[in-house]
Amino acid sequence: MHLTLEFGGGLELLCKSVKFHNVNVDLPKGADKLSMRDLLAWVRTNLIKERPEMFMKGESVRPGVLVLVNDCDWELSGQLDTTLEEKDVVVFISTLHGG
Amino acid sequence: MEADSKPKKSGARLCCVCNQNRAALKRPKTLEQICRECFYAVFEEEIHQVILENQLFKPGDRIAIGASGGKDSTVLAYVLSELNRRHNYGLDLFLLSVDEGITGYRDDSLETVKRNELQYGLPLKIVSYKDLYGWTMDEIVKMIGLKNNCTFCGVFRRQALDRGAALLKVDKVATGHNADDIAETVLLNILRGDIARLSRCTSIITGEDGPIPRCKPFKCTYEKEIVMYAYFKKLDYFSTECIYSPNAYRGFAREFIKDLERIRPRAILDIIKSGEDFRISTTTKMPEQGTCERCGYISSQKWCKACVLLEGLNRGLPKLGIGRTQGLNSDGKKDRKRDSRTPSIESKQCGSLEF
Numbered sequence: 057m058h059l060t061l062e063f064g065g066g067l068e069l070l071c072k073s074v075k076f077h078n079v080n081v082d083l084p085k086g087a088d089k090l091s092m093r094d095l096l097a098w099v100r101t102n103l104i105k106e107r108p109e110m111f112m113k114g115e116s117v118r119p120g121v122l123v124l125v126n127d128c129d130w131e132l133s134g135q136l137d138t139t140l141e142e143k144d145v146v147v148f149i150s151t152l153h154g155g
Numbered sequence: 156m157e158a159d160s161k162p163k164k165s166g167a168r169l170c171c172v173c174n175q176n177r178a179a180l181k182r183p184k185t186l187e188q189i190c191r192e193c194f195y196a197v198f199e200e201e202i203h204q205v206i207l208e209n210q211l212f213k214p215g216d217r218i219a220i221g222a223s224g225g226k227d228s229t230v231l232a233y234v235l236s237e238l239n240r241r242h243n244y245g246l247d248l249f250l251l252s253v254d255e256g257i258t259g260y261r262d263d264s265l266e267t268v269k270r271n272e273l274q275y276g277l278p279l280k281i282v283s284y285k286d287l288y289g290w291t292m293d294e295i296v297k298m299i300g301l302k303n304n305c306t307f308c309g310v311f312r313r314q315a316l317d318r319g320a321a322l323l324k325v326d327k328v329a330t331g332h333n334a335d336d337i338a339e340t341v342l343l344n345i346l347r348g349d350i351a352r353l354s355r356c357t358s359i360i361t362g363e364d365g366p367i368p369r370c371k372p373f374k375c376t377y378e379k380e381i382v383m384y385a386y387f388k389k390l391d392y393f394s395t396e397c398i399y400s401p402n403a404y405r406g407f408a409r410e411f412i413k414d415l416e417r418i419r420p421r422a423i424l425d426i427i428k429s430g431e432d433f434r435i436s437t438t439t440k441m442p443e444q445g446t447c448e449r450c451g452y453i454s455s456q457k458w459c460k461a462c463v464l465l466e467g468l469n470r471g472l473p474k475l476g477i478g479r480t481q482g483l484n485s486d487g488k489k490d491r492k493r494d495s496r497t498p499s500i501e502s503k504q505c506g507s508l509e510f
Contacts, residue, residue: 064386064394065382066394069395119410119416119417128178128179128180129180132168151378152396152409152413154396
């Protein structure tokens with residue numbers, strides 16, 4: 057599945073300072089849908105090059121990281137259970153820095 | 156149900172305010188699902204109400220906005236500017252920035268403030284630690300190591316803001332502290348037994364008995380909403396963690412608050428409410444406010460904290476003013492025995508080290 061990912065609020069530093077990533081994510085074995093849960097695991101393995109604890113805690117994002125799917129708060133679509141579709145845009149913004 | 160139709164995307168909910176547009180976020184404050192336009196309106200209106208109800212400003216006031224280039228101060232500058240225009244507050248707004256001399260962090264964020272100056276049309280003043288104290292944070296950290304960095308920086312920054320505000324001849328300083336920050340501070344002060352600070356830290360206006368009062372218009376504004384506002388409005392801000400902050404104690408309070416928010420977002424405002432309603436027992440000894448003998452700044456000790464820390468730096472005593480076991484009496488000799496008539500850092504009430 058082709059997706060566009062954006063990392064902001066300092067998270068880009070964990071992905072070699074690259075803010076935008078066009079990725080192709082394989083569905084998990086035997087699944088017919090890709091969930092945010094699956095995507096997060098994929099991102100941790102494939103995109104996060106250092107300090108993964110800054111991005112994730114357990115199977116979700118670290119508290120303080122906002123997630124938007126197609127410019128909508130993932131809290132509206134079920135957080136980890138949000139299902140993704142082809143060409144979706146997912147944005148991760150960290151709020152954990154000085155203001 | 157037709158087998159070949161696309162199932163409805165689970166995120167397609169309507170805004171609960173206008174019932175027309177698609178909801179873009181869930182407000183932590185109220186758990187409402189709201190669209191962008193309604194979010195902007197309610198965000199701005201709530202801040203306007205906070206300003207009115209607390210009488211933060213009056214017409215003709217010159218206000219310095221503490222601007223670091225970060226998310227809170229950028230959004231504050233943008234919103235205050237907008238509300239000033241929309242509601243005719245009659246304010247003269249300025250951007251005031253402090254350059255602590257942290258390479259790779261502050262020099263970059265100052266570039267952002269310089270852009271904000273142009274973007275929002277607000278005149279900018281920058282004051283630096285080097286000019287004010289003769290030391291950059293990088294130099295300080297070289298001397299003191301990686302512990303207690305925020306203690307030095309926080310103390311120096313507060314005074315730097317006051318100096319800058321005096322240079323700009325403003326009536327008040329507005330900072331971007333948000334609800335999450337204040338909830339963290341309440342917890343921090345509880346964890347440290349700092350009763351004096353606990354009694355003051357939830358006030359929306361502080362320092363009215365000092366040189367220049369300060370206010371926090373974002374006291375009831377959630378950090379998440381500030382970031383979403385900035386994101387949707389595409390506001391230009393700088394977002395990297397200060398390189399010295401990972402060792403700060405505040406990090407623990409922050410982590411805890413963030414975990415709490417996930418379970419019950421209202422907890423943040425409720426902690427602030429608890430902080431506001433604390434009443435200090437009449438038998439608790441509280442520090443009395445006077446002035447620093449060396450610089451005249453407001454202080455509850457003989458010397459204000461900034462002077463104590465600077466003295467330490469200049470004498471090569473990095474631990475001076477840190478913790479409760481180091482003391483310095485007025486002729487510079489370290490205390491050998493406690494003299495109850497001479498105020499010293501050692502004899503101070505637990506948690507009351509401050510200026």
